[in-house]
Amino acid sequence: MPPLSKVDRANRATADQLTRSLPEGPQRAGERDICMSLHHAASLPPALREAIFALFSTNMRALYESAGTWDPPSKLLELFDPLSRFILVHPPPPSSSALPAPADLLAFVMFRFDWEETSRAGRDAEVLYCYELQVSEGLRRTGVGKRLVDAMMRLGKEWKMKKVMLTAFKENTLALQFYDCVGFASDEIDPDRVSVEEGEAPDPDVDYRILSRTI
Numbered sequence: 001m002p003p004l005s006k007v008d009r010a011n012r013a014t015a016d017q018l019t020r021s022l023p024e025g026p027q028r029a030g031e032r033d034i035c036m037s038l039h040h041a042a043s044l045p046p047a048l049r050e051a052i053f054a055l056f057s058t059n060m061r062a063l064y065e066s067a068g069t070w071d072p073p074s075k076l077l078e079l080f081d082p083l084s085r086f087i088l089v090h091p092p093p094p095s096s097s098a099l100p101a102p103a104d105l106l107a108f109v110m111f112r113f114d115w116e117e118t119s120r121a122g123r124d125a126e127v128l129y130c131y132e133l134q135v136s137e138g139l140r141r142t143g144v145g146k147r148l149v150d151a152m153m154r155l156g157k158e159w160k161m162k163k164v165m166l167t168a169f170k171e172n173t174l175a176l177q178f179y180d181c182v183g184f185a186s187d188e189i190d191p192d193r194v195s196v197e198e199g200e201a202p203d204p205d206v207d208y209r210i211l212s213r214t215i
Contacts, residue, residue: 006126010113010159011083015040018085021154023147026092030142034106035092036151039099041084049080051102052088052110059134063169067207078131083112087151089135089144107135109148111155116165119188127212128156130166149182149213156215163187165212179211187212 004012019038026033044052053076064070078084089107090100110132115124130152135145152164165187168175186193190210192202 006160007113007115010161013159015043015085018155021158022087022151027147029139029144029147032106032139032142033092034089034139034144036147037088037090037093037100039086039088040082041080041086042082043099044080044086045099047102048099048105049076051105052086052108053079055105055108055134055136056132058136063172066171067169079110081112083114084110084131085112086110087148089139089148105136106139107133107144107148109133109152111152113159113161117189119194125162126160127163127165128152128159128161130164133166145178146182153213153215161215163212163214165210167208167210170207170209176209176211182213184211184213186210 015038022036022038026035028034053072056075056079057072061070087109088100088105090104091106093100109130111128111130114127114129116127116129118125133145133148135148149164155161156164164184166179166184168179170176187210188194191206192209195202
């Protein structure tokens with residue numbers, strides 16, 4: 001039997017194995033004590049899934065509607081795919097094994113370990129792909145977003161990924177500024193970057209950027 005690829009190995013990791021890359025114990029964020037916990041999508045109960053989607057909808061619905069791509073059923077399937085992994089931010093629970101209460105959800109990241117194409121034909125790269133990084137309004141500008149990025153970088157390094165990647169709407173200027181501040185840049189397959197490198201103007205119909213940060 002051939003050895004597992006790095007992506008397959010990461011996807012087989014248990015939540016406990018992945019959790020080792022997260023900060024231990026409570027942390028301070030603004031006026032609140034918070035902690036992070038890591039979960040496979042399949043382990044999330046319906047009420048917590050609803051809280052995750054509600055925070056996503058609060059932060060992103062207007063942008064998706066502006067782009068003409070607001071499609072809750074499709075997004076729910078993407079969010080809670082069996083390969084999706086979640087880092088949840090919440091107040092310290094009564095026990096280390098307890099799931100956060102839905103009302104306590106303060107922020108989350110959803111990511112997957114995957115292969116992604118590169119600019120070299122036939123040379124895909126192992127990546128940790130961040131599908132969502134969402135922070136509730138009351139916890140913004142407290143450093144939580146950067147801590148979530150740092151956690152993804154540690155996870156990517158631990159499981160031998162090449163980079164952390166994500167897609168962001170061009171219209172979401174605050175997100176683009178944030179990602180620039182925490183070390184992300186245009187990926188080699190970002191449509192705008194490809195156009196410029198080919199001597200062409202960026203396509204005005206492309207409403208997103210592909211960003212990455214090398215691990």
